Amino acid sequence: MSTGLYKLFRPLIQLGLIPQITLGIIAGVLLAVVSPETAKSFSILGQLFISALKAVAPILVFVLVAAAIAAHQKGQPTHIRGVLVLYVIGTLIAALVAVVASFVFPTELTLDMPEVSGNPPESIIQILRDLLLSMVANPVTALMEGNFIAILAWAVGLGMMLRHASDATGKVLNDVSDAVSGIVHIVIRFAPLGILGLVANTLAEAGIGALLEYGRLLGVIVGCMLFVALVTNPLIVFLKTRQNPFPLVFACLRGSAITAFFTRSSAANIPVNLELCERLELDPDTYTISIPLGATINMAGAAITISVITLAAANTLGIPVDFGTALLLCVVSALAACGVSGVAGGSLLLIPLATSLFGISTDIAMQVVAIGFVISVVQDSTETALNSSTDVLFTAAACRAAERKEG
Numbered sequence: 533m534s535t536g537l538y539k540l541f542r543p544l545i546q547l548g549l550i551p552q553i554t555l556g557i558i559a560g561v562l563l564a565v566v567s568p569e570t571a572k573s574f575s576i577l578g579q580l581f582i583s584a585l586k587a588v589a590p591i592l593v594f595v596l597v598a599a600a601i602a603a604h605q606k607g608q609p610t611h612i613r614g615v616l617v618l619y620v621i622g623t624l625i626a627a628l629v630a631v632v633a634s635f636v637f638p639t640e641l642t643l644d645m646p647e648v649s650g651n652p653p654e655s656i657i658q659i660l661r662d663l664l665l666s667m668v669a670n671p672v673t674a675l676m677e678g679n680f681i682a683i684l685a686w687a688v689g690l691g692m693m694l695r696h697a698s699d700a701t702g703k704v705l706n707d708v709s710d711a712v713s714g715i716v717h718i719v720i721r722f723a724p725l726g727i728l729g730l731v732a733n734t735l736a737e738a739g740i741g742a743l744l745e746y747g748r749l750l751g752v753i754v755g756c757m758l759f760v761a762l763v764t765n766p767l768i769v770f771l772k773t774r775q776n777p778f779p780l781v782f783a784c785l786r787g788s789a790i791t792a793f794f795t796r797s798s799a800a801n802i803p804v805n806l807e808l809c810e811r812l813e814l815d816p817d818t819y820t821i822s823i824p825l826g827a828t829i830n831m832a833g834a835a836i837t838i839s840v841i842t843l844a845a846a847n848t849l850g851i852p853v854d855f856g857t858a859l860l861l862c863v864v865s866a867l868a869a870c871g872v873s874g875v876a877g878g879s880l881l882l883i884p885l886a887t888s889l890f891g892i893s894t895d896i897a898m899q900v901v902a903i904g905f906v907i908s909v910v911q912d913s914t915e916t917a918l919n920s921s922t923d924v925l926f927t928a929a930a931c932r933a934a935e936r937k938e939g
Contacts, residue, residue, distance in 0.1 A: 553790055556724035560731025568736040575733035578794075581726020584719045585800035590675045592712050592803055593824040594687045599709040600820040601691025602702055611815060614930035615822040618768060619830040620866075622922060625764050626832035627862040630756045630839035635858070639749045639844040641903055678799050680828045684821070716803040723791055723804075730794045734909060749844055750907045756836045757918045761785065765922060769929040773936065777929075783812065784925040785917075792920035793913045798827040801920040808924050814931045822930075826923030833915030834879035837904070838865040842886040845900045851890045861889060879915065880904040 564571040667685045674682035694701065762781070769777035787808040792801040802824055809819035839861055846853055853861075864886055883904065884897035904911065 552724040553727055556726075556728035557731050557794075560728045561735060563728075563732045564735035571732035571736035574729040577725050577729025578727070578731075578733055579729070581719075581722055581729070582795050582797065582800050584722075585795065585803060586678060586797065588712070588716055588719060589799050589802045590678050590680070590683055592716055592806070593680060593820075594675060594683050595705070595709045595712050596806065596820040597684060597687035597824070598691040598694065599705045600817050601688055602694035602697065602705055611818045611927075611930040611934045612821055614772075614934060615818065615826075615927050618772065618926035618930060619826060622760075622765065622768060622926060623830065623832045623835050623866045624862060625768070626756070626760045627835040627839050627865040629760055629764060630753075630836040630865070631843065631858045631862055633752055633756050633759075634840050634843035634847075637748070637752050637755075638847050639752055639840075640848045641746075641749065641844050641900065680799060680802075680824050684824055684828075688821075713806075716807065720804060720807060727791070727794045746903060746907050749840070749903070750910055752844075753837060753840050753907075753911055754914050756840060757833055757914050760832055760836070761789075761918055761921070765925060769925060772929045772933045775932070775936075780812075780928055780932075781925060784808070784921045784928070787811070787921075788924050789917035789921035793917040796912050796916050798916055798920050798923075801916070802827050805920060805924050809927060812924070812928055814928055818931055819924075819927050822927045823923050826927070827920070830923055830926070831879070831919055832922055833918040834882070835862075835865040836918075837879045837911060837915055838882055838886050841880075841883055841900060841904055842890075845883075845887055845892055845897070846890045849890075849892065849896070851892070853890070857889060861886060864889065880908065 560571070560574075563574065666679055666681045669677075669679050669682040671682065671686040673679070674686065694705065766777040766781050769780060788801065788805050791804045792798065795801055805823045805827075806819065809823060810816075842861060842865075843853060843858075880901050883901050884894050887897040887900065888894075
């Protein structure tokens with residue numbers, strides 16, 4: 533019986549991961565269309581997949597970073613600085629694209645939504661302060677809560693101290709790193725089933741009716757993200773590497789953006805990105821640090837969401853926006869986006885901070901946030917896909933540019 537089943541499904545099993553995920557997406561859509569109630573029951577597959585990724589990501593990052601730092605030889609080059617520069621440039625340009633698009637395609641909102649609960653941060657200083665405080669959180673608590681800033685800080689510190697440890701200790705650390713990576717490979721193999729459940733449940737519960745009312749707003753946000761992914765990011769990569777960027781861009785979109793779109797979590801996508809970096813043969817000393825760091829601070833998608841929805845609110849209320857204020861919004865959005873991972877509710881709850889630039893009250897701002905939650909089925913998924921795939925893209929660009937200079 534088991535042999536017969538294996539023969540039946542062997543062609544499917546032998547397919548690559550991306551074709552399997554594509555089939556999972558198609559199956560999820562068909563299931564949601566044919567039987568929405570049955571589709572909802574498949575949500576357990578998506579929940580299990582996301583929970584497994586979120587569970588393994590913190591310990592994976594901690595062990596990989598500690599092992600990489602401990603094994604790093606003095607004088608051995610890494611490319612972290614180049615990656616960080618690309619993260620900053622990419623986020624600022626994304627915010628600028630969003631502001632320009634909002635002027636070209638002005639959008640108005642219907643502000644009759646119920647307010648949502650939440651405690652938006654009051655200022656950029658508060659966001660940066662919370663970000664710094666999160667670095668010195670209890671390491672056990674950080675692992676339990678998925679606080680990647682603290683995990684990175686403790687892993688780097690432990691790795692530096694273990695540089696002087698015995699060879700046996702270093703071997704144990706590397707063996708643990710390999711073992712955790714093996715678990716991640718197993719989890720990722722279940723991505724097609726997890727994404728089938730996520731697609732089926734999302735379409736069955738939300739449908740597309742709720743999105744049509746805010747189609748223009750959603751179109752501007754998604755359009756900006758596509759423009760950044762397919763135009764500005766490739767341009768940045770070309771200027772960095774002096775090579776055709778599109779093979780690398782599409783490799784990152786296929787290998788990272790698809791899973792990130794459906795998991796809607798940059799943290800959950802860290803194991804996927806680390807595996808993709810390994811397949812791209814990038815420098816392990818660089819990507820084991822830049823990928824988890826990017827999942828925390830590289831938030832081009834969040835900068836776009838904050839800028840577009842903020843300017844839509846200003847336009848709705850008839851508030852004139854001059855070029856200087858728009859540029860300031862770019863900087864505020866970019867800085868605020870870096871703190872998204874530390875704010876419950878993500879980029880949407882940072883909107884009141886940006887709207888305060890135009891004197892918009894918190895009450896109205898929270899109504900705008902409520903509209904954001906309505907479109908978040910698509911907005912949040914697209915935002916995460918852009919953020920997560922850009923982590924790998926910029927890491928690869930920095931590594932290859934450095935290799936070109938060296939070689």
